[in-house]
Amino acid sequence: MTLFSPTREAALARIASVDPAEYARSRNALNGAVTQLSPYITHGFISLPEVLEGVRLHHSVRTQDKFVFELGWREYFRHVWQHRGNGIFKSLHEGVLPDEAYADEIPFDILHASTGVAAIDMAVKTLYATGYLHNHARMWLASYMVHLRKVHWRAGADWMYGHLLDGDLASNHLSWQWVGGTGSHKPYLFNAENVSRYAPSAWHSAGSVIDTTYEELDHVARSPLSVASSSVHADDSAIDEPLLLTQPPTHLNLSSPNSNTVSGRDVWLVHPWSLGELPEHLSANTVIIGVYVAEFHLAWPWSEKRWQFVNSRMAELTTERWYGNTSSIIAALENANQVSGFSEAHVTTFLPAPMLSEMTPCLFSQVDRRCDSFAKWWKVVSAG
Numbered sequence: 001m002t003l004f005s006p007t008r009e010a011a012l013a014r015i016a017s018v019d020p021a022e023y024a025r026s027r028n029a030l031n032g033a034v035t036q037l038s039p040y041i042t043h044g045f046i047s048l049p050e051v052l053e054g055v056r057l058h059h060s061v062r063t064q065d066k067f068v069f070e071l072g073w074r075e076y077f078r079h080v081w082q083h084r085g086n087g088i089f090k091s092l093h094e095g096v097l098p099d100e101a102y103a104d105e106i107p108f109d110i111l112h113a114s115t116g117v118a119a120i121d122m123a124v125k126t127l128y129a130t131g132y133l134h135n136h137a138r139m140w141l142a143s144y145m146v147h148l149r150k151v152h153w154r155a156g157a158d159w160m161y162g163h164l165l166d167g168d169l170a171s172n173h174l175s176w177q178w179v180g181g182t183g184s185h186k187p188y189l190f191n192a193e194n195v196s197r198y199a200p201s202a203w204h205s206a207g208s209v210i211d212t213t214y215e216e217l218d219h220v221a222r223s224p225l226s227v228a229s230s231s232v233h234a235d236d237s238a239i240d241e242p243l244l245l246t247q248p249p250t251h252l253n254l255s256s257p258n259s260n261t262v263s264g265r266d267v268w269l270v271h272p273w274s275l276g277e278l279p280e281h282l283s284a285n286t287v288i289i290g291v292y293v294a295e296f297h298l299a300w301p302w303s304e305k306r307w308q309f310v311n312s313r314m315a316e317l318t319t320e321r322w323y324g325n326t327s328s329i330i331a332a333l334e335n336a337n338q339v340s341g342f343s344e345a346h347v348t349t350f351l352p353a354p355m356l357s358e359m360t361p362c363l364f365s366q367v368d369r370r371c372d373s374f375a376k377w378w379k380v381v382s383a384g
């Protein structure tokens with residue numbers, strides 16, 4: 001059974017079971033009361049305001065509560081993306097070492113979950129099996145890759161983005177920069193003791209390279225030398241990395257953009273980040289089309305799991321689903337009566353670029369001046 005059923009009902013059920021007090025108490029633990037709402041939020045099954053309204057039906061929640069604060073992180077990363085645009089894909093500032101000190105390739109033993117560090121191997125296996133990782137596990141994996149194995153944060157971020165069901169370019173790439181020290185003022189480090197405190201025993205990593213002091217880890221992070229892999233040979237426990245696909249799996253049966261379906265009709269477009277409820281006012285003449293823009297998927301491949309998750313919900317909402325490049329989508333829509341649901345600017349720029357943030361309902365008011373730290377942004381939005 002999949003951990004994430006691709007329905008809005010599943011998302012609403014998760015919202016109904018959120019316990020903000022228990023969340024605040026236990027969220028750092030891998031088996032703590034986290035919501036696992038992120039795939040639904042990323043793909044627009046539900047918006048952040050809907051999440052908070054739903055939780056407030058059962059609990060009193062103040063802006064200063066931990067739960068709202070964490071939702072705030074997502075919006076903060078969107079704020080940074082809106083202001084910096086594609087600048088978020090480069091180091092925001094120099095980290096502990098220059099960019100050139102880090103490799104662009106991810107070592108085999110990490111990709112195949114056979115590093116010999118239980119916390120890392122469990123994290124990779126969980127990521128591949130479920131498309132989800134607890135925040136703490138994401139931090140451990142990113143920290144190990146960047147600071148111990150000297151993998152460039154960007155290589156790690158691109159890889160993790162593809163395997164996550166909730167992959168969000170802003171939250172993902174900026175979190176990697178935060179861990180890596182190019183988006184924060186110090187590297188995020190963790191050791192075996194920290195893992196033992198927050199993870200079940202299968203993750204415990206006593207005797208491995210992370211079983212050391214923070215002082216020693218800081219020294220390693222500041223040295224250009226990568227620590228050796230604990231497993232010299234690919235051992236029996238190595239698992240295959242699921243493929244990351246730049247095109248939809250054929251069994252999804254997507255069509256090419258087709259002007260016949262839409263000619264003379266009102267068209268409502270649904271994209272992979274807007275899988276919430278359809279508006280009630282759609283006329284009988286409206287045809288609902290799902291669109292996947294090929295340029296985006298070529299740049300940012302997804303696991304098959306993610307294609308399936310997104311497409312199942314899209315199939316529920318739409319009569320036809322198209323996969324094609326921007327120009328073929330625009331050409332097919334030329335004779336439509338009226339096109340809405342997805343702005344033309346968005347079709348022409350094809351990326352779920354910062355402007356997508358403008359189309360997504362927000363919890364907090366937009367801040368016009370760029371805030372370079374979450375603390376500064378939070379001060380502005382939480383006062384309003």
Ligand SMILES: Cc1cc2nc3c(=O)[nH]c(=O)nc-3n(C[C@H](O)[C@H](O)[C@H](O)COP(=O)(O)OP(=O)(O)OC[C@H]3O[C@@H](n4cnc5c(N)ncnc54)[C@H](O)[C@@H]3O)c2cc1C
Pocket residue numbers: 027033034035036037038039041042070071072073074075077133134135136138139142160161164166167168169171172173175176179
């Ligand atoms: C290296 C790394 C990569 C990450 N990549 C992504 C990503 O691609 N997509 C993504 O949505 N989140 C990402 N995060 C942030 C965070 O780990 C996830 O949002 C969270 O773990 C999702 O699980 P949840 O829904 O159970 O979270 P909960 O703790 O239940 O939080 C509820 C919601 O609040 C938001 N939220 C909570 N914590 C954070 C946070 N630290 N940053 C941003 N939003 C947060 C999310 O929307 C989340 O769904 C990343 C973090 C790290 C360290």
